[in-house]
Amino acid sequence: MKIKRRAIRADVPSMAMGDIAFNLLIFFVILAQAQDDSHLQWTPAEARNIESAGHSVVSVLIDTDEKLYLNGQPVGESGLEMKIEELLGDLSVGERIVLLKVHRDATALRFEPVIEAISSAGGELVHIVEEDRDE
Numbered sequence: 001m002k003i004k005r006r007a008i009r010a011d012v013p014s015m016a017m018g019d020i021a022f023n024l025l026i027f028f029v030i031l032a033q034a035q036d037d038s039h040l041q042w043t044p045a046e047a048r049n050i051e052s053a054g055h056s057v058v059s060v061l062i063d064t065d066e067k068l069y070l071n072g073q074p075v076g077e078s079g080l081e082m083k084i085e086e087l088l089g090d091l092s093v094g095e096r097i098v099l100l101k102v103h104r105d106a107t108a109l110r111f112e113p114v115i116e117a118i119s120s121a122g123g124e125l126v127h128i129v130e131e132d133r134d135e
Helices: 014-033 080-088 108-120
Strands: 058-062 068-070 097-102 124-127
Touching: 058 080, 058 108, 068 080, 080 108, 097 108, 108 124
Parallel strands: 058 097, 097 124
Antiparallel strands: 058 068
C-alpha cells in the first residue's frame, strides 16, 4: 500500500514581509546617519594655575607619530594593562597615579584604548595639559 505524502506549503504572510522591509529600512537609515567621530579636530586643554599631580610611578606618552611609550620605553597596546599593573604593584589608593601625555594630533582611536588600559589596571589617571601662557 502506498501512503500519500501531504504537500507542505509554507507561505509567508505578505503583511509580515512589509513589516520586515520597513524595519530594515529604518535600520539602514539610522546607520547611514551615524557620524564617525574618530576624525575630530581638537586642541589640548589649557589651564591657569595648574597644580602638580605629585609623584607618579608610571607615565604613558603618545608622541607625534602616535607611538606608545611606558616610562620612556616603547610598548605595544596589547601588553600595556599588564605592565602598568606590574609597575603599580601593591600601591595604595592615592599612590597609584599614572601620568598620561598625549600629543595634540593623536586620534581618539589611539588614546581611548590607552585610557581604558590605565583604568583597568587600577591606575589613577592624570592628564597632562599645557599651561596657558600669555605671550
